[in-house]
Amino acid sequence: MREVVIVAIAATLGNLLVGWDSSTIAGGLSYIKQEFHLETDPTLEGLIVSTSFLTGTVVTIFSGTVSDMLGRRPMLITSSIMFFLSGLVMLWAPNVLVVLLSRLLDGIAIALTITLTPLYISEIAPPDIRGTLNTLPQFSCSGGMFVAYIMVFWLSLMENPSWRAMLGVVSVPAVAYFFLAVLYLPESPPWLVSKGRITEAKKVLQRIRGTDDVSGELALLAEGMNPGGENTTIEEYIVAPAGDLIANKEAGRDCIKLYGPHQGGVSMVAQPLSGQGSMVSRSMLTLSRQGSIVAQAANLKDPLVNLFGSMHENVTPLEAGAGSRSMLMGEPDQSPYGNSENLHAPLLSAQGSTVERVGSKDMLKVGSNNTDIGGGWKLVYKSTDQGGKREGARQRVYLRADPNAAVLSQQGSFVSGYDLHADGSTEAFPAAALVSHSVISPKDMSIKPEVAAKRTGWGGLLDLGVRRALVVGIGLQVLQQAAGINGFLYYAPQILEQAGVGPLLSNLGISSRSASLLVNVITTFTMLPCIAVSMRLMDIAGRRSIMLYTIPILVVSLMVLVLRDSFHMGSTLNATITAVSVMVYESCFCMGLGVIPNILCSEIFPTSVRGICISICSLTFWICTLIVTSLFPFLLHLLGLTGVFGLFVVGCIIAWIFVYLKVPETKGMPLEVIIEFFSIGAKPE
Known part of the structure; x- marks a missing residue:
């Protein structure tokens, strides 16, 4: 069974590149603004960040349907190629238009990775460790952010930092991701069964389960084709x-x-x-x-x-x-x-x-x-x-x-x-x-498993159980963004710089910009043990419980940021409180709302329409992310940090209420049983 753990870890290399991209664009954006004189053009600044999300929104519309047709593995291979190409283009970028082209390619890679990695892991993982393995993408993403911020901080200490090197070096790990996807990752067994390729599904299951007798799971996969x-x-x-x-x-x-x-x-x-x-x-x-x-x-x-x-x-x-x-x-x-x-x-x-x-x-x-x-x-x-x-x-x-x-x-x-x-x-x-x-x-x-599914394609969305599950999946994706995480991730250096984090580290002899990057290095490092704790608890305490306990911590962290301006504090104390609050917020977010919506979305839909439904949920994620990242510079200018954090407080409170009222606990349950429960809960009297 160790093989399935290794396969899951290899599949999350794409998520490491997603985290790498988040950190490098956050760290390099100020240098791009400086070179191309974008300080007075917040629209173009927002477009550089949001182009990848705009592309991701379009790609997500088709990714689920295409993955249901061609398989999960080809989509992961495609994402590795897009990461490689985006890095090469960024290394060459002579103007803003080429930067936007690189961000467009990057958006394709990010969309495929975010949409399909949780789906892929859910379909290869046994029920008892499915939550643990599906937390690996978040751990890998945060690990990529940590390593990238270290690199960005190191480059910022140079006399002439190269933002092209910051953003282009992603091509190197993308090569490793490509070879792993091509040579090592197997195709998803449920997808193979859905296409009638039973012999291949049996071989994959024997490999990742470490046993020759996989008859029971093959039976379950066949039955799962028709809830x-x-x-x-x-x-x-x-x-x-x-x-x-x-x-x-x-x-x-x-x-x-x-x-x-x-x-x-x-x-x-x-x-x-x-x-x-x-x-x-x-x-x-x-x-x-x-x-x-x-x-x-x-x-x-x-x-x-x-x-x-x-x-x-x-x-x-x-x-x-x-x-x-x-x-x-x-x-x-x-x-x-x-x-x-x-x-x-x-x-x-x-x-x-x-x-x-x-x-x-x-x-x-x-x-x-x-x-x-x-x-x-x-x-x-x-x-x-x-x-x-x-x-x-x-x-x-x-x-x-x-x-x-x-x-x-x-x-x-x-x-x-x-x-x-x-x-x-x-x-x-x-x-x-x-x-x-x-x-x-x-x-x-x-x-013949290929004819087992009662409804496939878009027609399957008419089933009451599927519609019930979509309410949960879409709701979580909307509220994840309403909590404000992408505002923190992509504008954290600027937030910390405006909060006066420079004086906090002035005795180190580094610039205010480098000081804010150093705080992000520390913040992303603190995420890792928090995600490790979440990984350990995911199949014990459960998805629902983790969200119910971590969201209130987000509210407290944001309230501190809102109320700090009400008190007269020195610049150093103000910067310290801001930095600590940002660290607590990002770390606790990664434990709950950061990872669990994708886990649940990969668990609650039938195999025959799982790709399409996850595309719908991911499309919601991309649209909300696009809105948040595009509006954040204007909101920051209009309302200031305090007003923006106040909006995020409201989003977190609504998210907690939704989780309490509408989100069920799925830990340790076979996917097929989860699907049956949603069908039962939605059927008419």
Whole structure:
């Protein structure tokens, strides 16, 4: 499993270049203004910064659709080429027009990287460490900012600093990014399955999971091509030792057989239950009865937030963090999808599995048993039965035990590697299930994944669950920019210089401009441990909790910047307070709002429309970024620092309210289960 971590790290090299670009343009802008006499032309100054965002906005419109057609990997390769070309053009730039051309190429590279890297990592990562791995792009971006600011600061100490060298040197790491993308990064397995390239998907999964038996995950990916949507039902089960129910033929007739990791036969069985059930099941049934979320306008807190929250209450330590620790700390590899020793898999099973060629497409031979899919969930299958007569149709079941009951009975809630029936004396415990029609053919037990998706392309956006997820994704992208981060990133040196940071470091014998750059070096350095903490907590505390706790810190930091002018302070104290507040703001932003919106957007959409939906969310990001960066110089001139920071305070408060009311917790959950929950929450009564 270490391989998937290394692949994820390699994929984030593009994000390092994004951070590098942010720092170099922020540090070099004042020199560009000086050479081309732009001090009296704020419009052209804003255009130099915003050209990359304008280009990114256009590119984002098509990037998701193209990635759904051609794959994720070709888009990453293209971004590396654009980074290389933009650096070369900037090294040569004799005038403002060529500078704008370089920024245009840079915008293409940034757009592809920001849009597709989180998507790519989400599709290759196991559920238990998906959040951790998807925090790597932010860590890499901040690392790029830190290294670039060191370079910019060093160049600023020279008698004649070269802004062309600052901005053009990005071509060097871009070459390394290109060769990694071409020679090392594999294609996304879900994308390969969606195109019917099963053999390739199997090889990629075997490589990044470190096991030959990837049948369970292939089954999950095939099922994920067609979310149940409105056809999904919520059922309750009792999970008990096999002998207790199998002995009773009448009771055991509709049971689902479950296989433990250390038995050759049935270990436990899940029997349908009527009446009062588990806490998780009651939450799911309550949501189902409530009907359309749109109809719940009177209830401010989205019921779907409570549903997702019930999945994470009283989770055992093993469920919360063991997966990420074992994979990242060098312990023996363990896949949440199981392996050849503990997996009775429904797809491409280790014994007797086959892949047949039908025409030009792969087909899958499917078994009939069950497998762990991560996050305490199992994918199991059952046949429909009406009037005692088997119809032969198959239903897929995403099954999860009640966390409370699992703790009491020491079952671990289907955690991968747990024996479901270790000693024969295990008590029964409740479980909740999402049940819908399987995409597996009941006749020949095979499937062509390329025809599994119910709706693909722009038509898939009409599904209620997709529209519900878009509200969350778009809302987070808008409010991320409303919090003001791009104003800080691209104009931080000027903000600090206006705040008088020069006197703070005057005893070092450097200019005011170099002093402001040095503060940015320190600020970006402090981001790194903060992001590392966020990385550690992402799959333990969760995405929602991190945002709810870090946004208030942003508000406090901004309020300090707003209120400092109300007190009479010396220039040194004023500069110190400003510098510290900027450091705290940027560091805490990177922990929460900086990284989590992209993580969530890569998790909540169906595979068939994931690229398009992420393009829509990224388009929102680019439009908002373009607005903020274009207006910031005018707002700074019109309102001053205090007024601008006051606007950002309002944005942060609105962001916290939105997260509390509308954003669910997705930590540790398989992507396919997340998608089903959104579909359930949006279906009409």
